[in-house]
Amino acid sequence: MIAGISIYEILTVTSILFFIGIYGFITRKNLISVLISIELILNASVVNFVVINKYLYPDMLQGVIFAIFIIAVAAAETALAVSIIINLYRQISSVEVKDTEIMKY
């Protein structure tokens, strides 16, 4: 654990990061920006897993392993989202949220 830093301060930072992500998710109009906001939200949750593992149950490893799994799922999700965005751009020449009405095949 970090000398002189309580768990409350780290959880405060991750909460702020989480809500910055939600703010971006709602206000941005572009699919790639929405993807960036999702990455922020995921990162905030991963830091929470790790910090709670380290401060409350230092002999366990569950939090670290869940963090690894979340990072793997986030990588898979980003790859799929990027491929969908590129395919969408080929068909309708736009990546704005309001133009994506014909995702159904």
Place this chain on the structure above:
Amino acid sequence: MEKYIFYILSVIIIVFAVASVSSRKMLRSVIYLLFVLCGIAGIYFLIDYNFLAAIQLTVYAGGIIVLIIFSVLLVHHIEMELEMAKVSRKILTGLLCLLGLAVFLYTIYNNDFNVVENQVTTTTYDIGAKLLSYDAGGFILPFEVISLLLLASMIGAIVIAKGRKLNDKNNEAL
């Protein structure tokens, strides 16, 4: 000393996160996200999870950021400015987010955490042994499932990004 490093890292994370969701240039927004991810890797280094910090740097900063930059370059003109939401909507969303943050912080600060004072160092050996153990509490099954998920998403991404052009050509050939 570690205290001040943590404060500097949190300021970096929050400032660049705000810049990342409010910048009007797409590429800059991605680079700000890169700084946020590096700051989070710094926090992992501070709480002694070196392996996790390495994963964060390679997978996020090395993989996902490059992927997003490629998609930005394929999809946008570099100098194009993004369309922004209306000001009233921004203010409303900001207020709602502040309200949610207040609820979160109220809950966190009223909860009594059972903090254990420790200086345990986790080695990569422990993490690997836990991931591959098949005893009770081992993680071998999720590990295999994750490998299948990565394979499936890789194939899916190739198929989706390839698009329909090849199919049309095939239909003409038939």
